[in-house]
Amino acid sequence: MSDRPLTLVLVSTPVGQLGSGRGGGVELTLASLVQGLVQRGLHLHLVAPDGSCSPVQSAQVTLHTVPGVDQPSWQHAERDSPMRIPQDAVLPRLWTCALELASDADALINFGYDWLPMWLTPHVESRIFHLVSMGSVSAVMDGAVADLARWDQRRLAFHTRRQASDFDLVEPPEVVGNGFDLSRYELKLGTDGPLGWAGRVAPEKGLEDAAAVAARLGETLRVWGLVEDNAYARRIESAVPAGTIEWCGFKPTSELQRELGGCRALLNTPKWNEAYGNVVVEALACGVPVIAYDRGGPGEIIQNGETGWLVPPDDRDALEQATLRASSIDRQACRGWVERCASQEGLAARVEAWIRRGLTPVDGTIS
Incomplete structure (x- = not known):
């Protein structure tokens, strides 16, 4: 694949609007990565719940917000809880918007720790990547990560090796760490x-x-x-x-x-x-x-x-x-x-390299 600037769709966490603090560390990671990717010349569509603020004011970043009820966090569910999507939930609306934008993008990156986008990944033409934000907290999510790893583990990245060791992976994990301004x-x-x-x-x-x-x-x-x-x-x-x-x-x-x-x-x-x-x-x-x-x-x-x-x-x-x-x-x-x-620049470089590797066809994979 050429080194032309990528266009990416970034899908924020559905547990709260960006800037509210309800998204925990995901909000800080997303803000740092947006800034770092802009500095590297990438063009970004940021999809987030209504009321969110873009971490960067730049012509290279377009913010798209959608209404809906916040998604319950897996962090606060029982380990054997089923997948739950509330009535009028923001989660499917985020992904409806993201997939509509995907026709003009090279790839989508999911920042939410949720079953739906992982399940969607093998079933849509758009190339979805996941920066996994938590370790093992749910049997349903453990299964979703393991299934995706068997299909094409290049679509998954983790913050640390200790986090990745929680999951049933088929290859050594892609570890991107984190980064800060x-x-x-x-x-x-x-x-x-x-x-x-x-x-x-x-x-x-x-x-x-x-x-x-x-x-x-x-x-x-x-x-x-x-x-x-x-x-x-x-x-x-x-x-x-x-x-x-x-x-x-x-x-x-x-x-x-x-x-x-x-x-x-x-x-x-x-x-x-x-x-x-x-x-x-x-x-x-x-x-x-x-x-x-x-x-x-x-x-x-x-x-x-x-x-x-x-x-x-x-x-x-x-x-x-x-x-x-x-x-x-x-x-x-x-x-x-x-x-x-843990610099912002280092994180952006690692994430872009991960996406470019994942977009390169490899014999024997569906990609």
Whole structure:
């Protein structure tokens, strides 16, 4: 295939409008990738729920929005739950729009973790690729990923090898990592700030462990992120001394990085297999060491003893001891790792290379 500029249709997550925070890390990934692909000269159609904002104002990006009811996230479903599409759902409308645009595009990239677009992939002429945003949380989705891998695994990419290992693949996985606009993150070298925690406030994120460690150390824990489960947040707050948690809310990147950069360490306490760990890299980009459970994507990202400390999953004692060693981490080394491994430009180059390889016919595949 020639190296002429590609035209791509990017289909956003159906769990919430872009800019709302409900899409979690997918929103940040999509924004970074759109900016990076525009810099590489690609032309993009961005399909998203009504109320969404384009992350880039450029003649190379056209935003298409559609109405509909948000799709329930698989993250909050029982493992054996069936596929559910609400009445007046936005999910099929996103794909009706995307497939109409596909006749003038080289390929479509799906950012939603959903069964419908994976099922569609072998059944339509348009070439659909999937940047898988989560690990294994659903039997239905595990089957969809495995079926697509058997049909043509080139259509799948993952953020980390640990994430990909959750699935039944037929070949080594395509791993593209993630990337960030590093001009938006300022390196801060101070080491005497509070402890921080960032992410959606929901049980799978394990905020209670970080709060417990902060309470043991007699420190304040600043918490950034959308509170998805208010009852869960109240339970955590009631379990630690008053004033331990400072709720900072969901913040745009400019505010988050400014406040997060003042922390002496970020605690990362996932109870599930995180696909990547965007907040880990955002902290590192500000020079903030990360103390994390050695689980999922963060366990692959953090360089133990260089950019933070990894401890056994769910071990609060080990988390506390590692937090006391945060000052031994060189904050410039944290930023250096991000510049080498998680830039916006690097992500865009890796994704474009993946798409171009997948568009090249190979003997023995339907492609």
